[in-house]
Amino acid sequence: MTERHIQTPIMHRVVVHNGIVFVGGTVADDMSVGLEGQTDQILAKIDGYLKEAGTDKTRLLSATIFLTDLNRKPEMDKAWKRWLSPEHFPTRATVGVADLGEDTLIEIVITAAASA
Amino acid sequence: MTERHIQTPIMHRVVVHNGIVFVGGTVADDMSVGLEGQTDQILAKIDGYLKEAGTDKTRLLSATIFLTDLNRKPEMDKAWKRWLSPEHFPTRATVGVADLGEDTLIEIVITAAASA
Amino acid sequence: MTERHIQTPIMHRVVVHNGIVFVGGTVADDMSVGLEGQTDQILAKIDGYLKEAGTDKTRLLSATIFLTDLNRKPEMDKAWKRWLSPEHFPTRATVGVADLGEDTLIEIVITAAASA
Numbered sequence: 001m002t003e004r005h006i007q008t009p010i011m012h013r014v015v016v017h018n019g020i021v022f023v024g025g026t027v028a029d030d031m032s033v034g035l036e037g038q039t040d041q042i043l044a045k046i047d048g049y050l051k052e053a054g055t056d057k058t059r060l061l062s063a064t065i066f067l068t069d070l071n072r073k074p075e076m077d078k079a080w081k082r083w084l085s086p087e088h089f090p091t092r093a094t095v096g097v098a099d100l101g102e103d104t105l106i107e108i109v110i111t112a113a114a115s116a
Numbered sequence: 117m118t119e120r121h122i123q124t125p126i127m128h129r130v131v132v133h134n135g136i137v138f139v140g141g142t143v144a145d146d147m148s149v150g151l152e153g154q155t156d157q158i159l160a161k162i163d164g165y166l167k168e169a170g171t172d173k174t175r176l177l178s179a180t181i182f183l184t185d186l187n188r189k190p191e192m193d194k195a196w197k198r199w200l201s202p203e204h205f206p207t208r209a210t211v212g213v214a215d216l217g218e219d220t221l222i223e224i225v226i227t228a229a230a231s232a
Numbered sequence: 233m234t235e236r237h238i239q240t241p242i243m244h245r246v247v248v249h250n251g252i253v254f255v256g257g258t259v260a261d262d263m264s265v266g267l268e269g270q271t272d273q274i275l276a277k278i279d280g281y282l283k284e285a286g287t288d289k290t291r292l293l294s295a296t297i298f299l300t301d302l303n304r305k306p307e308m309d310k311a312w313k314r315w316l317s318p319e320h321f322p323t324r325a326t327v328g329v330a331d332l333g334e335d336t337l338i339e340i341v342i343t344a345a346a347s348a
Contacts, residue, residue, distance in 0.1 A: 002175065002177065002229050004203075004205070007202055007203075007205060008205075009202075010193055010196060010197070010205065010208060011179075011205045011206065011207055011208035012205045012206065012207055013207065014207065015177050015178065015206055015207050017135065017136065017177050017229050018134060018135040018136060018229070018250060019249065019250040020136070020249065020250060020252070022177050022178040022206070022207045022227075023207060024178075024207035024208050024209060025180075025207075025208065025209025025210065025211070059234065061234065061247050061249050061254050062247065062254040062256075063243075064209075064257075064341070066209075066211050068330075069331075070330075070331040070332070070333060071331075077242055080242060081241075081242070086239055086241075087236075087239075089236070089239060089240075089242065089243045089244045090243065090244065090247055090254070091243055091244055091245065091246065091247050091254045091255060091256035091257075091341075092242060092243035092256050092257065093256060093257025093296075093298075093339060093341045094257065095257070095298050095329050095331075095332065095339065096329060096330045096331030096332065096333075097211050097212060097213055097214075097329050097330055098184075098186075098212045098213055098214045098329075098330050099185075099186040099187075099211075099212030100186070100211065100212065101186060101212075107209060107211065109180070109209045111254075113234050113249045113250070118291060118293065118345050120319075120321070123318055123319075123321060124321075125318075126309055126312060126313070126321065126324060127295075127321045127322065127323055127324035128321045128322065128323055129323065130323065131293050131294065131322055131323050133251065133252065133293050133345045134250060134251040134252060134345070136252070138293050138294040138322070138323045138343075139323060140294075140323035140324050140325060141296075141323075141324065141325025141326065141327070180325075182325075182327050213327050213328060213329050213330075214300075214302075214328045214329055214330045215301075215302040215303075215327075215328030216302070216327065216328065217302060217328075223325060223327065225296070225325045
């Protein structure tokens with residue numbers, strides 16, 4: 001059984017299958033706030049997406065983080081560490097990419113375990 | 117049990133494990149046709165890869181789409197929406213990257229649910 | 233049940249859930265050795281991470297390989313083919329990205345099947 005949640009014009013924000021929750025690439029809504037602020041917004045949105053699937057940030061499996069300026073990773077990490085307790089850290093890859101859309105500094109893709 | 121299908125010199129095109137079908141990064145064969153045309157070709161190839169694993173595009177879980185020019189995303193989306201019914205949309209992340217190979221405008225990576 | 237292994241300041245190197253082993257983005261330790269040498273180092277580190285999860289490179293499911301110079305892919309492929317027997321190849325996507333960190337030429341993300 002596959003569950004899909006929150007349909008947009010091009011994707012579902014959340015798809016659940018075989019105990020794994022896939023969350024689509026998430027960007028901030030207000031791009032004026034800098035990298036740390038964009039990260040805060042994204043993580044809050046991800047909280048909402050995980051809740052939709054009946055799970056939460058203590059069950060993350062993997063994260064892929066795309067940044068347009070990898071040198072600014074420390075700003076992102078501040079928001080990341082504020083959001084997560086170390087014992088719940090997922091695996092992570094952080095990659096500097098060419099373009100994420102106008103004024104978009106960061107996009108995050110995560111997977112999580114569905115609730116038990 | 118892990119099933120692997122379609123071996124190339126550097127990968128298997130399709131690997132199936134625990135109800136999840138992984139499909140390798142897929143690019144077009146004819147790069148002369150523009151972004152929308154390359155996307156059409158890729159999606160047709162993915163149809164074939166999914167069939168090899170006994171599943172189809174109605175069971176997609178996640179998609180990661182790499183573009184060399186993110187400004188041209190609308191051309192890709194036209195092909196995407198022609199291919200998929202909204203109720204079957206997977207999660208998706210679309211990222212502008214530096215290089216996908218000569219004349220390659222797009223590469224798509226997907227996962228899908230195996231057949232029930 | 234989710235297992236997490238090898239905590240760093242920002243991630244777990246390995247997370248296991250529902251028979252799937254997620255390994256975080258892995259880069260070389262010594263960046264002075266060129267692309268083929270960096271790849272050798274990464275693959276050796278991945279061997280260690282997989283062992284930590286009780287599995288090995290014969291059970292790989294998917295690989296995502298980020299390169300800062302896609303033209304040098306053949307150097308990476310030499311190390312890749314030395315490491316893996318073709319029958320165990322996972323799915324793979326290889327993408328040219330803007331930045332992976334100073335002198336970092338390659339980063340690899342993989343998933344694997346947990347041991348039976």
